[in-house]
Amino acid sequence: MVQLKILYWNVGKSYERGKLLLEQEETYDIVAIQEPGRNLNGDIYRPRGGRYFGVDCSEKGRAVIYVNKKWNLKDLDFQAGKDWTAVTFKNLRDPTTVYSIYSPILTQGTPEHQWGSPLLEFIEAGPPAGNLVAVGDLNLHHPDWDLENRTSPGAARLLTWARRWRLSLLTPRGEPTRLGNATRGERDGTIDHAWLSPGVEAEYWGAQRCEQTGSDHCPQEIWVQVGRKNKKAEEEGGYSWSLMDTEKVKEASEKRISVPERIDTVEDLELAFRRLDGELTSIAEEFVPHRKKGRGRRANWWTLECKTATKEARRTYWEWFGCRTASNWREFVEATMKKKRIIAKAQQATWRDGVAEASKNPSRLWPLERWARTRSHRPADPPKLPALQTQEGAAEIGDHSGKAEILADRFFPKVEVPTDHLPDWTEPPEGVDPIVISELVDEEDVQDVLSRMAPNKAPGIDWYSNRFLKLCGQPFRQAMACLASASLRLGHFPQRFKDAKVVVLKKPGKSAAQQKLAGAWRPISLLSNVGKILEALVAKRLTQAAEEFNLLPEGQMGNRAGRSTEFAVRVVTDAVHTAWKLGAVTSLMLLDLKGAFDRVNHRWLLHTLWEMQLPTWIIRWVASFVAGRRGSLFFDDETSRPYAITAGVPQGSPLSPILFILFITPLYRKLATIPNTITVGFADDTNVVAVARTTEENCRTLQAAWEVCSGWAGARGMEFEATKTELMHFTRTRAPRTETLQLGDTVLQPTESTRFLGVWLDRKLNYRAHAEAVKQKMTTQTNALTRLAAKTWGCSFARAREIYTKCIRSAIAYGASAFHQPTEVYGKPRGIVIGLAKYQTKCLRVVAGAYKATPVRNLETETFCPPLDLYLNKRVRAFEERLARTDQARFVRGTAAWVASCVQARRARGRPPADKPESGAAKARWAEAWAPTEKLLAMAAGPPPESGTPPPASQIPEPTAADREEWLEDATNREWVSRYNHHLAAAVAKSGQRYEFTIADLNPKFSGEAIQRHMVGTKKKKGRRRKPEEEEDEPYPLTKAKSSLLVQARTEVIGLRAFLHRRKVPDVLTPICACGLEKETFAHIVLNCLDAETLFWSDPDSWPLSKEELQEYLDDGVKAERILSWALRLGRLKEYRLAVELEEDQREELARHS
Structure with a gap:
């Protein structure tokens, strides 16, 4: 027998309550939640790496179900309706179906057909086969279970359903599952039920064991005994490549991988590849652990403090439950509020620390960025594909084999057309000489292919990762060169590489109705990585021949x-x-x-x-290669x-x-x-x-x-x-x-x-449609930045800027060679870039942690991001230069x-019409005027010779990528500096003599030095297997809070009285500092403030004594950090209070561990 531990609870539409229930230490086989809370996307709580499969009901209804991931997904079937969900365990002796149900209240006088209860649907449908367990909030009273003999409208329907499905009630009569509010004249009720089919043995625990409280419903727990012992956790196919012993793999490859001496036939080739596969498998089996089935993990914000607060809230709850006095109720409310504060703070601190740590490691940051950009705004995908239809309106097919047949008809079509009239391809065409392509493969060819293969790509059916094949080194390359040469010479692609594991993925942007058709899904073939080396070798030869002999059309x-x-x-x-x-x-x-x-x-x-x-x-x-191929579809954790x-x-x-x-x-x-x-x-x-x-x-x-x-x-x-x-x-x-x-x-x-x-x-x-499309894209693209960085927390300044430039700005700039109207030399922006520039400004405020009032010119120089139109100028000029030096110019x-x-x-007579600014001809002329090619060639030629005679053009080397980048940067910075000076002069003219120059105004940087001021000193760079003497020094960044404060201090757009009074903040009545000397600016509190004087840095020699010295300090990361740390601890900047508090908590935690 195997035991199913089931918890069901109406959480009162609380998202946090449901989250805590799923993240607590106690785990269940099934968690059935009624009236779940939903996030801003309208989705229930179901984290990708959590411990449960989460299944939502249709139409965002009020009953969901979670199944522990210790159960294999392929052994489960899910169904869902308006206010019910169900899971069927197929691998038990008798299939067992568990229902989560929410039945709304039927008010007096409402017709039953308007009730909307799933009970009516169940009565019509009849019971499914096997054992049945139905739990949930039914909102019905009846003397059979109510101590006060109340009867609700609709209770007869519940009894009819129970009779037709042959169900019996497990919940004890009079058990208070919902606690009434005495102030509203309510009484306790037994409305959360557990119903069982005959022969199902179960034990009722009620609310005794669950740690969570807070809803007016009590969490209910039952243990159900069902036939057949559950299988032990299975090992998934494949290996845990991250745990591979790299040194031993290299050593074993030298000893075990052999090079075949002679391959004359197809059978010899198949045997040689079989032998190579055996050698690779023996190495992997010995030095790479097998991958085990994932069961998810509990959220890492669940700390001992959270656990203690939860237990205390539960203790006070039971005290109030036993004696419902006003004092016990106040104690329970206070404990509950304290628990919420502790958990909220733990979640906040864990997320912020995690993002800050990820910013130090690109391998962790970019997956996080991809999640923020592509998935954070979308509801989580259900654990299984929905039931599929062959066409719209057809019957839905929900079993795995039926869905596989529908997908296979789409992915593996049978294309039958007459081909008997086609000539024999085994002999070359008469009168022509075939193209000559070498069929010999050497070790360098294999190395070139391996170097282009991503190391951690998903392996195919042989489970070998590219990283493993690369580590096998020269023995593997020599063996592959020999085998590949034989494969090409014999014209045979080994049969073992023709099987594919075809993973079914959802196409983006498909609605729930579209997902029921095969066209909403995309096949991705996971092939053998060893076989892909062979394919890449042939692809390289075909590509070179196609270009060399002009086999492909220009278009x-x-x-x-x-x-x-x-x-x-x-x-x-x-x-x-x-x-x-x-x-x-x-x-x-x-x-x-x-x-x-x-x-x-x-x-x-x-x-x-x-x-x-x-x-x-x-x-x-x-x-x-194309003959005899087979594909097995993989979806729902099962292979067809x-x-x-x-x-x-x-x-x-x-x-x-x-x-x-x-x-x-x-x-x-x-x-x-x-x-x-x-x-x-x-x-x-x-x-x-x-x-x-x-x-x-x-x-x-x-x-x-x-x-x-x-x-x-x-x-x-x-x-x-x-x-x-x-x-x-x-x-x-x-x-x-x-x-x-x-x-x-x-x-x-x-x-x-x-x-x-x-x-x-x-x-x-006019590209207005493109501008609108970019606008729509920015609603999700900017998530990559706004969900990973803010003013006082998140990834570092440099990483936030990198996310903007590599992800968001690249998305804005795509197609610039077509849509961008280049800005003339010392001219103003024009075209759709005027509207697109606001997205850059919005993102730079997040990167810099700056206020909206910060001048855009300062944002651009502080983050080293030129105005968007100048960046697009650079892109267009690079395109025109690339066009001029490639064969595409002719086309x-x-x-x-x-x-x-x-x-x-x-x-035509007279002057021809002028070219439009966005036309190709106009852009070509503009490009030469904006960044002349002569300057690029001069950079490539280097400094002039001492003789003064320039070398002939034939002796000037081809410009390198670095030359081109420097050439474009020079042109961009020329325009940028001019525009910056113009905008600064306009601001001064507008303000007259009242304008106060800031450090950012006096010391702008138009280079990477603006980023370096956010780096602090050096620390030891450690590796997993690096010896202490091999550790290197590397710079580390300021925290995001300190970087934001640095930008605010340099621009003087900061939360101090001088700025707040200027912006007419209601509670700030004067710009004068509390010390009474002068306006409260950052320079004042650092240099002259009497109230802050006693908190100066302990070493007076390392403290600025004038505005000139302060400017020097704020331009150097090491010196700036001292002042910024002091300013944060001073406590005058209220928006940084939480950042300081979390930093102090982290420091205390580290001190305790040390």
């Missing part, structure tokens, strides 16, 4: 070195601007290829490679049966991207034959641009392009979805053009704006000539 920008989405966007926007200049119209058709990677026909793929005159050995190897994969290339393979763009190349060739069109794509995104004098002509052209695309896809068993295709006419007319396209049975209407490779384009190219710059040929433009 294909995806998965190619030196090309990007920015190039593709520039081609389209240049075409639009050139067409407008010539009085023409541009139209864009954005195509959607259904299941692109999953529907690649293997025979057509081989034929395409054959037509490209690739060597027979590589076609044979690719044929072996293997499915044969007869089409497609695996998503997750390093070879798939190059194979797909080669496969789709013939479509680009066919589209190139259609006059007045150009095709621009990125991997499976295909877009056709048409240019003509009228939109009607463009529609006819795009109609022909659609027919070509549809025919090409149909012959290969693929499909371009007409309903997902988009059409846009770029015009500057007041009214948009309405000409449509007829795509089969679908009439395609033109749109006003569309998302093109991540950049939103509108028909007038992008040739767009104008192509448009002119499309409209048969003739030279």
Whole structure:
């Protein structure tokens, strides 16, 4: 027998109460909560790493259930309704279902059909098979369980349900499960019940054992005995690579990994890979521990102090329960409030300390940043996939095998098209010589592939991590070089690498209704990492051959070195601007290829490679790679049966991207034959641009392009979805053009704006739609910063700035080469960047911990973040320089000539119309004026020779990345310094002689020195296996509170009387300090304040004596820390009180441990 410990409790809509219940020391198999509290996202408490699986009811109802993670997810089934949830334990002798139920009160006179109780649903549905346990808040009185013989409306329905489901009541008659409020004339009641089916043995404990209190309902505990002993915790497949003994792995690799002497046949190759796998497995088994099944963990804020306060609150509760006097009630309320304060403080301190510690370790900070940016604002995902439908309106299928079949039909389609007419690919085309590609692999090739592989990527079915393979060193590289050469020579991809574990992931932004369809889910293939080395070696050879022999079309920008989405966007926007200049119209058709990677026909793929005159050995190897593949779907902690994969290339393979763009190349060739069109794509995104004098002509052209695309896809068993295709006419007319396209049975209407490779384009190219999209994105992107840093706590100044520049500013700047109107030399910002700049200002206030009143010019210099328009200038100039030195210049710059040929433009009389500032031609001219290329070449050439004669251009070396960065920084800083001086002069002129210059005004930094002032001295850098004598010194940062205070002190926008009075804060009646000498500024309290004088630093020689010295101190991290620590302890800055208190608590804790 196995015991199910079940706790059920109505927590009175308290989020904190439910959290404490789940985080207390006592654990349960099931926790059923009624009327749960919800956070701002409307979600219940269910942390990702917690100890329970949390299942919410539908429509944010009032009954949820939690199951301990010691139970395997694959052995559980979950169901949910409006006000009920249930879990079924499938691995017991008899399946046992536990219900959590909330039945609302049925008021007198309300019809039963308006009641909304799940009891009515249960009566109609009938009982499920197996044992049943139903617990929850039923809000019904009846003489069968009520001592006062009360009867509620609807109680008869409860008895009807119990009779039909053959349930008996476990809760003792008269047990007070809800305590009435005597001041409102309420009496205790027995309304929280536990009902059992026949044969279920259970023990009722009531509220005796639970530590939590606070609700007017008493927590109820029962122990249920069910058949079959629970299994011991299983070990998950794979290894704990973080615990690997690296030194012993290296030593063992030298001794155990062997290089095959001779491989002549496919059987020899399979045997050699089997032997290598055995050698790797023996090393891993001996020196890497197995990974155990995770059961979650309790929150680390649950301290001894929290436990003690909780026990005290429970003691006072039972004293009041036994003797309900006013004094006992006051004692209970006081203990409860104290418990809440202690727990809140512990949670706050733990979170702040955790973020501060994570800022010292990038491997911990960036996962935290990713959570804040992508998941912190979204409800947690349920533990299992919902029941799926084959199509909208179809019956829902909830069992694992049924869901797997639906997903497999989507992910592993069977593409059957006639291919008998295709020529034999095993012989090269007649009259042509195939391309020569080397099939020899050496150790350097393997090392190059390994160096590009992320060390901690999820392993495939062989469980070997890339880090482990890298540690195996030269023996492994030599063995792989030998085996890879044999694999390529024999044209055989080993069968052991063809099985994939296909993880099912949810696509972002899908609603609950959409998640019931397979299209809302994405397959990611986890392949063998050893096999991926083979795939990467072939991918590298194919990519080099494709570029060297011009096998790919110019318009294909995806998965190619030196090309990007920015190039593709520039081609389209240049075409639009050139067409407008010539009085023409541009139209864009954005195509959607259904299941692109999953529907690649293997025979057509081989034929395409054959037509490209690739060597027979590589076609044979690719044929072996795609043949005989199988995939097992992994979701709900369970793996499906293997499915044969007869089409497609695996998503997750390093070879798939190059194979797909080669496969789709013939479509680009066919589209190139259609006059007045150009095709621009990125991997499976295909877009056709048409240019003509009228939109009607463009529609006819795009109609022909659609027919070509549809025919090409149909012959290969693929499909371009007409309903997902988009059409846009770029015009500057007041009214948009309405000409449509007829795509089969679908009439395609033109749109006003569309998302093109991540950049939103509108028909007038004013980028207002893109600005709105960035605005929407910022609502979540800024979470990466605001949830990890604040004025007085969080990650350090440098880390907060890094999060802003790498995550948020990068998101704002994406597509700048298209949407940004460059600021002219010494000019003002223009275009949508004026509106986007406010997001930078908002974020810099968080980084710096500054008030809203802090001048923006000071925020930018204190954080070393130039004005946003100047940063975008830098991005655009870098793009123009990159464009000029790559092969893409010919394609992008040739767009104008192509448009002119499309409209048969003739030279117009008089001056040609001027280019728009955002056009490509105007940006190219601006770029050369803003940062001349001559300066970059001069930097690359170095200082002039003593002879004074400059070297010839042929002898000037290629500029390095450092040269380019310095060149762009010089141009940016030139504009930045000029603008800063202008804004400062304007502020002085506005204030007249009353303007008081601050330290930030007098000593601005336009370099990384602004960040260094937030670093304090050095401390020993320790490593996990570093000897004391090998420890290095490294700088460490000021705390976030001290960094914020430093910025406020330098700008004098600080919570002291001088500033607060100037801002007309109601309670501040005078700017004069309490000492009566002068205005209360930071400089005053440090240098002259009589009340603060006795608290000066103990060493008077290390204290500033003048404003000049104070400026020097506040520009040096070590000296500044002394003053900042003193200022915080002074107590005049009220917003820093909690930070000081937590720091003192932490210091006391460290002292106790030491």
